[in-house]
Amino acid sequence: MSTTVLPRVNYLNVRTTVASWLLTKDHKRIGVLYMIVVALAFFLGSIFAAGVRIELTTPAGDFVSADTYNRLFTMHAVFMVFFVLIPVVPAILGNFAMPLMIGAKDVAFPTLNLMSWYIFVIGFLFTIAALVLGGVDTGWTFYTPYSSNVSASNVLLAGLGVFITGFSSILTGLNFMVTIHRMRAPGMTWFRLPLFVWALYATSLVMILGTPVVAITLFMVVLERAFGFGIFDPRLGGDPVLFQHLFWFYSHPAVYIMILPPMGVISEVVACFSRKNLFGYSFVAFSSLAIAVFGFLVWAHHLFVAGISPYSAMIFSFLSFAVAIPSAVKTFNWTATLYQGAIWWRAPLMWVFGFIGLFLVGGLTGLFLASLGLDVHLHDTYFVVAHFHYIMVGGAIMGFFAGLHYWWPKMTGRLYSNALATSAAVLVFVGFNLTFGPQFILGYLGMPRRYHAYPDEFQVLNVLSSAGASILAAGYTLIACYLLYSLWKGEEAGANPWLATGLEWKTESPPSPHNFEETPIVNEGAYEYSKREIKVA
Amino acid sequence: MPDGIAAHADPHGHAHHPALQHHFQTLDQQHEAATLGMWVFLVTEVMFFGGLLTAYLLYRVWYPEAWSEGSLDLNIALGGFNTVVLIASSLTMALAVRSSQIGAQRATVGWLLATMALGLTFLGVKVIEYAEKFELHHVPGPNFVYEGPHGRQVEIFFSLYFGLTGLHALHMIVGVCLLSVITFMASRRRFSPAWYTPVEVSGLYWHFVDIVWIFLFPLLYLVDRAHQFA
Ligand SMILES: [Cu+2]
Numbered sequence: 001m002s003t004t005v006l007p008r009v010n011y012l013n014v015r016t017t018v019a020s021w022l023l024t025k026d027h028k029r030i031g032v033l034y035m036i037v038v039a040l041a042f043f044l045g046s047i048f049a050a051g052v053r054i055e056l057t058t059p060a061g062d063f064v065s066a067d068t069y070n071r072l073f074t075m076h077a078v079f080m081v082f083f084v085l086i087p088v089v090p091a092i093l094g095n096f097a098m099p100l101m102i103g104a105k106d107v108a109f110p111t112l113n114l115m116s117w118y119i120f121v122i123g124f125l126f127t128i129a130a131l132v133l134g135g136v137d138t139g140w141t142f143y144t145p146y147s148s149n150v151s152a153s154n155v156l157l158a159g160l161g162v163f164i165t166g167f168s169s170i171l172t173g174l175n176f177m178v179t180i181h182r183m184r185a186p187g188m189t190w191f192r193l194p195l196f197v198w199a200l201y202a203t204s205l206v207m208i209l210g211t212p213v214v215a216i217t218l219f220m221v222v223l224e225r226a227f228g229f230g231i232f233d234p235r236l237g238g239d240p241v242l243f244q245h246l247f248w249f250y251s252h253p254a255v256y257i258m259i260l261p262p263m264g265v266i267s268e269v270v271a272c273f274s275r276k277n278l279f280g281y282s283f284v285a286f287s288s289l290a291i292a293v294f295g296f297l298v299w300a301h302h303l304f305v306a307g308i309s310p311y312s313a314m315i316f317s318f319l320s321f322a323v324a325i326p327s328a329v330k331t332f333n334w335t336a337t338l339y340q341g342a343i344w345w346r347a348p349l350m351w352v353f354g355f356i357g358l359f360l361v362g363g364l365t366g367l368f369l370a371s372l373g374l375d376v377h378l379h380d381t382y383f384v385v386a387h388f389h390y391i392m393v394g395g396a397i398m399g400f401f402a403g404l405h406y407w408w409p410k411m412t413g414r415l416y417s418n419a420l421a422t423s424a425a426v427l428v429f430v431g432f433n434l435t436f437g438p439q440f441i442l443g444y445l446g447m448p449r450r451y452h453a454y455p456d457e458f459q460v461l462n463v464l465s466s467a468g469a470s471i472l473a474a475g476y477t478l479i480a481c482y483l484l485y486s487l488w489k490g491e492e493a494g495a496n497p498w499l500a501t502g503l504e505w506k507t508e509s510p511p512s513p514h515n516f517e518e519t520p521i522v523n524e525g526a527y528e529y530s531k532r533e534i535k536v537a
Numbered sequence: 538m539p540d541g542i543a544a545h546a547d548p549h550g551h552a553h554h555p556a557l558q559h560h561f562q563t564l565d566q567q568h569e570a571a572t573l574g575m576w577v578f579l580v581t582e583v584m585f586f587g588g589l590l591t592a593y594l595l596y597r598v599w600y601p602e603a604w605s606e607g608s609l610d611l612n613i614a615l616g617g618f619n620t621v622v623l624i625a626s627s628l629t630m631a632l633a634v635r636s637s638q639i640g641a642q643r644a645t646v647g648w649l650l651a652t653m654a655l656g657l658t659f660l661g662v663k664v665i666e667y668a669e670k671f672e673l674h675h676v677p678g679p680n681f682v683y684e685g686p687h688g689r690q691v692e693i694f695f696s697l698y699f700g701l702t703g704l705h706a707l708h709m710i711v712g713v714c715l716l717s718v719i720t721f722m723a724s725r726r727r728f729s730p731a732w733y734t735p736v737e738v739s740g741l742y743w744h745f746v747d748i749v750w751i752f753l754f755p756l757l758y759l760v761d762r763a764h765q766f767a
Contacts, residue, residue, distance in 0.1 A: 105560040108570040174577045182570040183560075212581045216588035220700065228678030229696040231592055236689040242595055246588055519562075 025110035031096030041083035048076035061453035069452035077140035089261035100504035103185025123165030130157035173207025187522035199264025214250030262399020274341025287326035320370035347421030351402035358394025383443025414490030427475035434468025607694030608760035626655035
C-alpha cells in the first residue's frame with residue numbers, strides 16, 4: 001500500500017551514532033531507549049521468577065536455601081514492579097505515541113524527558129549493584145522494621161535505586177500532564193483526545209500525587225538504615241504500621257500507574273479492530289479519572305490484618321469495592337464496542353481479548369480480597385499472588401503487547417508476521433492461565449506466599465504452575481524472535497497499516513524527526529470509524 | 538527549566554524570538570508550559586514533604602511531651618532570625634521578577650544577587666544550628682544522647698527535625714544554584730518584557746521553598762513556647 005521511496009529521513013535514520021541516541025531529545029527515540037532498559041529488566045525479573053518456579057516444583061526446599069529464596073522473589077518483584085510494570089506502557093508507548101496522537105512536535109520539556117531516562121537508568125544501576133552484591137531479602141514492599149533495623153541484605157542500595165527511579169516517574173508524569181494541557185494541535189479539544197491520552201493523563205495524576213510519597217517514605221527508611229535515625233523504629237516508640245500506610249498510599253495507586261495506560265491502549269485497539277466508534281467515549285474517559293482519584297482512597301485494604309481499627313477497615317473495604325465500578329465501566333464499554341463490530345482478526349486484537357479475559361478474573365478476585373472476612377483467610381496466601389499477577393501480567397503486560405503490536409509498524413516501519421503474533425498471544429494466554437490459575441486454588445487451600453518449601457499435598461498444583469511458567473517463557477521468547485526478525489526482513493508497513501483514525505497514523509512510518517510536516521488540524525472525534533470506508537483484508 | 542533557555546538558530550529563515558524552542562508555536566505557549574510545569578512540580582513537592590509531615594503529625598499526637606521537650610531544645614533565636622531572612626528573600630525575589638518584567642536589567646541582577654545572599658545567610662545559620670546539635674549529641678543515631686523522661690521519643694522528634702530541615706536546606710541549595718544560573722543569564726541580558734519566563738519560574742520555586750519554612754518554623758520551634766514567655 002505504500003509508495004514510499006527509500007531511503008527517506010525518519011527519526012531512526014536521521015542520525016545513527018550512539019551519541020545521537022544518548023543525547024536525543026526526540027520523544028520517539030526516548031521511547032525506544034526506555035524499551036531497551038525495560039526489556040533488560042524484564043529479562044532479569046524473569047530469571048528470578050524462573051528460580052522461584054524451579055524451587056517450587058518440589059515440596060522440599062532443595063533447590064535454594066530459604067535465604068536465597070527470599071532474595072529471589074524480592075529481586076523478581078523489585079525489577080518487575082519498578083523497572084517493568086510502572087514504565088512499560090507510559091514511558092515506552094506513551095513517550096513514543098502520545099505527542100504524535102495529539103499532533104505535537106514533541107513533549108513540552110524534551111530535555112527533562114531525556115533526563116528522566118537517565119534518572120531511570122541510574123536507579124536501575126543502583127538496583128543492579130544491590131543485586132550483584134547479594135540482593136535484597138525484604139520483599140519488594142520493604143516493610144519496617146525488618147528493612148530498616150534487621151535485614152542484613154542490600155536494602156540501602158535497592159531502596160535508593162527505587163527512590164531515584166521514582167523521580168523518573170514523577171518527571172514523566174509532569175511532562176505528560178503539561179504536554180496534554182499545552183501542546184495539543186489546533187482543534188484537538190479534550191473530548192477529541194484519544195482515550196490512550198486520557199488514560200495517560202489520569203496516570204500522570206497518580207504519578208504526580210503518589211510517587212513523591214513513596215519516595216519520601218523510602219528516604220525515611222534510608223535515613224534509618226544509613227544514619228540510625230528513628231522514625232519507624234519501635235524501640236523508640238516509632239510505628240512500623242505508619243510505614244505500611246505511607247507505602248501503600250503510593251503502592252496501591254501504583255497499580256493504576258500500571259493498569260490505566262494499558263486500558264488506554266485497549267480502547268485504541270478495540271475501536272480500530274471493531275471498525276466502530278468507541279462505545280461510551282466520555283464514560284471511558286472519565287472512568288480513568290475516577291480510577292485515579294478513588295485509587296487514592298483504598299490503600300488500607302493491604303492492612304486489614306495489620307491491626308487497624310475495624311471501622312476504618314470497613315470504610316476501606318467499601319471504597320475498594322467502589323473502585324471496581326469504573327473498571328467495570330471500561331470493560332462493559334469495550335465489550336459493547338466489539339458487539340456487532342466488523343471484527344478484524346489481527347494480532348493486536350488477540351492481545352486485547354487476552355487482556356479483557358485476564359483482567360476480568362484479576363478484578364473480580366480483587367473483590368474477594370476486599371471483603372474483610374475473606375481477606376483474613378486469603379491474606380498472604382497464593383490467592384493474593386495469583387490475583388495481582390492477573391492484574392499486572394494478565395492486564396498490564398497483555399495490554400502492553402496489544403499496544404506494542406499496534407504501534408510496532410509505526411515505530412519501525414515494518415510489519416511482523418501476523419500468524420506468529422497470533423500464536424504468541426495464544427501461547428502467552430494459555431501459559432499464563434496455567435501458571436497462575438492453580439495458584440488461586442493453592443491460596444484458597446491455605447498455601448502461604450514467600451516460603452521455599454510446602455506440604456506434599458500442594459505439589460500437583462505447583463508443578464502445573466511451573467509448567468505453565470515455561471510455556472509463558474516460550475511465548476515471550478517467540479515475541480522477541482518475530483519482532484526482531486521483522487526489523488530485518490519485515491514487510492514495509494506504510495503510513496497506516498490498520499486503517500486507523502488517530503493522528504499518529506497520518507504521518508509516515510517511521511515518523512520524521514519532527515513528527516508532522518504540517519501541524520495537523522483536527523475537526524472530528526478520535527474514533528470516527530463509521531465515517532470511514534472499511535477496506536480491510 | 539533548562540528547556541526554557543536554550544536559544545536556537547532558526548532553520549526556516551524567518552525571524553523567531555531567540556528563546557523560542559522549535560517544538561513550541563509561540564513564546565506564549567512556551568511560557569504557559571513552563572509555568573504550568575513548575576506549578577505541577579510544586580504539587581509533587583507538597584506530596585513529598587507531606588509524607589514526612591504525616592509522620593510528624595502522628596507522633597506529635599502520640600507523644601506531646603516529647604515534642605514539647607524537643608522543641609524547647611531548638612534555638613528559637615536563630616530559627617526566628619532565619620524566618621525573617623527567608624521572608625526578606627521572598628520580597629527580593631518578587632522584586633527581581635518584577636524588574637525582569639519591566640525590562641530593568643541591572644535591577645534584576647541586583648535583586649537576584651540579594652536573594653542569593655539571603656539564601657546563603659539562611660544556610661550559614663542552619664550550619665551553626667546543626668553544629669550546635671551535633672555538639673550536644675542531639676543528632677539521632679548511635680551517638681544520640683538526651684537526658685529527660687521521654688528521651689527515646691525525643692529522638693523521633695529530632696529524626697523528623699533533621700529530616701524536614703535537611704530536606705528544606707537541600708531545596709535551598711538547589712534554589713541558590715538555580716538562581717546563580719538565572720543571574721548569569723540576566724547579566725547577559727537574556728531577559729526582556731517579552732521573555733522573562735525563567736526568572737518567573739525560578740521565583741515560583743523560591744517562594745515555595747520559603748513557604749515550606751514558614752510551616753516548618755512553627756511546627757518545629759514553637760510547639761510549646763507559650764508558657765516560656767508567659
Ligand atoms: Cu491495593
